[in-house]
Amino acid sequence: MTGASGVGKDTIRHAAMPHIDNLEFSISATTRERRAGEQDGVQYHFIDRPRFERMIEEDAFLEYADYVGDYYGTPAGPVEQALAEGRDVLLELELVGARQVKRRVPEAVMIFIAPPSLYELERRLRGRGTDSEEKILKRLARAREEIRALREFDYLIVNDDVTEAVTLFQCVIRAERARARLLSDERVAGFLREE
Numbered sequence: 001m002t003g004a005s006g007v008g009k010d011t012i013r014h015a016a017m018p019h020i021d022n023l024e025f026s027i028s029a030t031t032r033e034r035r036a037g038e039q040d041g042v043q044y045h046f047i048d049r050p051r052f053e054r055m056i057e058e059d060a061f062l063e064y065a066d067y068v069g070d071y072y073g074t075p076a077g078p079v080e081q082a083l084a085e086g087r088d089v090l091l092e093l094e095l096v097g098a099r100q101v102k103r104r105v106p107e108a109v110m111i112f113i114a115p116p117s118l119y120e121l122e123r124r125l126r127g128r129g130t131d132s133e134e135k136i137l138k139r140l141a142r143a144r145e146e147i148r149a150l151r152e153f154d155y156l157i158v159n160d161d162v163t164e165a166v167t168l169f170q171c172v173i174r175a176e177r178a179r180a181r182l183l184s185d186e187r188v189a190g191f192l193r194e195e
């Protein structure tokens, strides 16, 4: 799931996930400062740059990217484990990381969450009061870049009405899980059992 910060990805996720079984959220690592109310190991694993760079060298990330001066990355281990155990994994990523994931995991489903308008996004970012003016402008520039790449994604969800956005998100997951083309051999064999 990709979309600018301030677009409401967390809100959609929190509302939708309790109604979707077998879906695990991947907690990213980041070097950015913790915002008020954020807890280490909940929204992110907050780590310092030397540790992040060590993890890059150790190839511990499924993907990582620099976003407005900080590193963000998906630790590979928990994702691989969840997938091996038959669970789906939800990643929240900016565009550079989303492209890396698509390259490494072509069956990944790419969902883009867009704000109703850039004006509204700017209002939300300013209203949050967590970023400097410089960072807000950089985040808005990245948001524009991401919107230009919109057609690389499989689905678009415009978050102008949260209830509608949550419903659409759930529908996308359900539809993707019903894709016959991607069924495992075990699932097909299950339908053939006669007892």
Ligand code: 5GP
Pocket (backbone or CB within 6 Å): 002, 003, 004, 005, 006, 028, 029, 032, 063, 064, 065, 067, 072, 073, 074, 092, 093, 094, 095, 096, 097, 098
């Ligand atoms: P924020 O600082 O607002 O929490 O996140 C900034 C941006 O980084 C958002 O677009 C968010 O989706 C993205 N992001 C969060 N975790 C990851 C990650 O693990 N990898 C990448 N590439 N981007 C991430």
